[in-house]
């Protein structure tokens with residue numbers, strides 16, 4: 001549906017986008033994530049032809065958005081940050097106006113109702129709340145039945161119920177075959193809606209993949225915490241787990257037992273029922289570790305397996321990195 005290749009865009013001395021390449025596949029919801037100022041909005045503005053790249057190429061539905069804007073306009077819907085409408089234009093009038101630009105528009109009133117805007121249709125733009133303006137901008141992006149919709153900060157400023165309603169609407173739109181590029185700061189939104197994610201950091205693609213892939217790339221480990229109901233020498237636990245190749249570390253945390261040094265030999269202690277065993281390993285560690293313990297007649301209780309969240313991955317992949325990110329082709 002769209003391809004951005006080695007996009008670069010500067011504003012004076014500010015490098016907004018350094019080197020971004022990404023593909024948008026037909027029918028998917030592609031999430032674009034990244035810290036403030038990472039270059040997300042500039043990337044989607046170049047994608048939709050609102051800005052001209054300094055370098056790189058952009059193809060959208062097989063066309064060049066910088067040159068073929070007129071042909072693309074009926075096929076692409078945009079909800080961009082900080083779009084404004086004339087103050088006196090009523091919400092319903094705006095929807096009718098936008099619908100009139102298209103040959104086969106969606107039912108604007110139904111769209112407004114789905115977005116909880118039915119009672120605001122007679123309200124002039126300046127009288128709409130921030131959340132209503134936001135919902136109107138989503139409706140305007142979708143009223144032309146676009147093949148591809150670019151939604152920048154879809155649910156920023158919406159209350160929790162309105163966010164959920166908007167997510168339902170977007171899932172319905174996707175089910176109708178619309179491809180969506182979604183810029184978002186919300187990890188729950190990205191996990192709920194997006195098939196794939198592109199993480200942009202300092203103008204470059206830092207990582208890409210499904211939400212699960214991104215978590216695995218950033219935090220390739222799982223931590224399993226458990227207790228044993230009866231006192232057992234730690235050596236017995238270690239022997240039980242010795243052949244589980246997925247286990248990378250074993251530690252014990254408890255009131256009377258010091259935690260072992262990561263990766264180093266642990267003191268030979270007895271693990272009591274109030275101690276917690278912390279088994280670290282690859283993402284597939286849980287089942288083999290529990291099976292190995294059971295085979296050694298160790299039946300753990302209070303088992304908690306935790307994988308990292310998308311938010312953990314976001315932080316790991318963006319905020320604390322010292323070196324330049326390596327560009328990733330998507």
Ligand SMILES: Nc1ncnc2c1ncn2[C@@H]1O[C@H](COP(=O)(O)OP(=O)(O)OP(=O)(O)O)[C@@H](O)[C@H]1O
Nearest residue numbers: 011014015016034035036037038039040041042043
């Ligand atoms: N019109 C502009 N003029 C000058 N600098 C700009 C302009 N638009 C963006 N920038 C700068 O370019 C960089 C990238 O901005 P951009 O809005 O693309 O990032 P973003 O990832 O969308 O950020 P946010 O999450 O905060 O919306 C930032 O340093 C920003 O200050």
